Amino acid sequence: xxxxESMPKVELHAHLNGSIRVSTLLELAKALNETQRDAINxxxxxxxxxxxxxxxxxxxxxxxxxxxxxxxxxxxxxxTKEVIEDFASDNVVYxxxxxxPKRNDSIGMxxxxxxxxxxxxxxxxxxxxxDFIPKTxxxxxxxxxxxxxxxxxxxxxxxxxxxxxxxxxxxxMETVKLALEMRHFGVVGIDLSGNPKTGDWTTxxxxxxxxxxxxxxxxxxxxxxxxxxxxxxxxxxxxQRIGHACFxxxxxxxxxxxxxxxxxxxxxxxxxxxxxxxxxxxxxAYLYEEKHPLVLCTDDTCVFTTSLSKEYKYAxxxxxxxxxxxxxxxxxxxxxxxxxxxxxxxxxxxxNSVSKNME
Ligand code: 5GP
Numbered sequence: 011x012x013x014x015e016s017m018p019k020v021e022l023h024a025h026l027n028g029s030i031r032v033s034t035l036l037e038l039a040k041a042l043n044e045t046q047r048d049a050i051n052x053x054x055x056x057x058x059x060x061x062x063x064x065x066x067x068x069x070x071x072x073x074x075x076x077x078x079x080x081x082x083x084x085x086x087x088x089x090t091k092e093v094i095e096d097f098a099s100d101n102v103v104y105x106x107x108x109x110x111p112k113r114n115d116s117i118g119m120x121x122x123x124x125x126x127x128x129x130x131x132x133x134x135x136x137x138x139x140x141d142f143i144p145k146t147x148x149x150x151x152x153x154x155x156x157x158x159x160x161x162x163x164x165x166x167x168x169x170x171x172x173x174x175x176x177x178x179x180x181x182x183m184e185t186v187k188l189a190l191e192m193r194h195f196g197v198v199g200i201d202l203s204g205n206p207k208t209g210d211w212t213t214x215x216x217x218x219x220x221x222x223x224x225x226x227x228x229x230x231x232x233x234x235x236x237x238x239x240x241x242x243x244x245x246x247x248x249x250q251r252i253g254h255a256c257f258x259x260x261x262x263x264x265x266x267x268x269x270x271x272x273x274x275x276x277x278x279x280x281x282x283x284x285x286x287x288x289x290x291x292x293x294x295a296y297l298y299e300e301k302h303p304l305v306l307c308t309d310d311t312c313v314f315t316t317s318l319s320k321e322y323k324y325a326x327x328x329x330x331x332x333x334x335x336x337x338x339x340x341x342x343x344x345x346x347x348x349x350x351x352x353x354x355x356x357x358x359x360x361x362n363s364v365s366k367n368m369e
Contacts, residue, residue: 014319020343023274026109028310038079083127090131108170138163175204182217198348199227227348256285272303279309
């Protein structure tokens with residue numbers, strides 16, 4: 011096992027349906043293709059998965075294709091279960107999984123029942139221990155278990171509910187209210203995502219403000235395309251984290267540095283979608299040198315054929331970083347998680363014990 015695989019990692023930017031297991035996606039698409047010929051273009055889907063570079067338009071088309079295979083709640087549950095298993099087997103010890111609650115009247119799905127199906131998925135994982143219910147301080151066991159030589163893998167999972175930029179203000183508000191109702195199942199925050207060329211982010215401002223007032227954490231996809239005004243306004247909102255930060259100009263870097271807003275960096279995603287022209291000019295290098303808080307993430311393991319250990323390897327190889335630098339990066343990610351201080355302390359202790367054992 012390579013160091014990047016065995017090293018404990020923290021994933022903070024992973025979209026559930028973009029992280030569907032490839033074999034599952036193809037299996038579901040094929041089955042659907044056989045029963046409803048017009049529902050999905052199977053060969054097109056296979057073609058997209060194999061492509062090295064994807065335009066943002068192709069990426070968002072791909073998400074629509076993936077969403078088409080979700081024909082009932084049990085599929086949402088299965089996808090969630092497998093995504094957790096895959097992150098756990100890549101030695102992700104803390105995962106913030108984000109997903110857009112979807113309403114689909116034709117299959118009797120509401121935003122609420124969609125999230126229930128996700129939670130069912132968290133419960134149904136049996137190959138690893140999944141810690142998703144927020145606990146009281148005295149009932150924690152993550153570290154002690156690991157230290158006592160319990161060989162079963164353990165992963166802490168928290169959920170972020172996403173607002174899609176195609177949605178209305180009301181639908182976004184419904185998502186925030188749902189997140190509040192689901193806090194006891196580990197929902198910790200709200201994300202704004204979806205095609206950056208669509209909609210106006212101010213549509214979601216009332217919902218995002220409400221989320222913040224109610225104590226939910228907020229992360230925004232910011233600067234995926236050139237849109238200086240939106241980037242500025244988003245930074246003015248002071249989200250707890252932002253994703254991507256590709257099309258930033260001097261003014262934006264300045265704002266972000268003074269607010270110390272942590273950035274979720276998705277290297278493969280940015281390169282494959284041409285959001286950044288090549289890895290040697292990726293802003294990771296700049297932020298890393300400036301010691302600006304940043305976290306390496308996958309975005310969509312299926313769509314971008316990646317894993318968190320591949321992202322760690324990619325960063326190490328591209329920017330000349332060693333195993334210890336990468337462990338430090340992984341450990342620092344703990345400071346930017348949305349879960350409570352109890353979880354944070356737990357993970358800090360765990361990372362300390364890991365680095366001691368590596369010495
Ligand atoms: P889901 O929310 O259905 O679980 O995951 C897929 C959805 O996440 C997509 O439909 C899209 O709204 C969002 N998403 C995934 N990857 C990206 C990305 O790279 N950029 C943006 N803006 N949204 C994304």
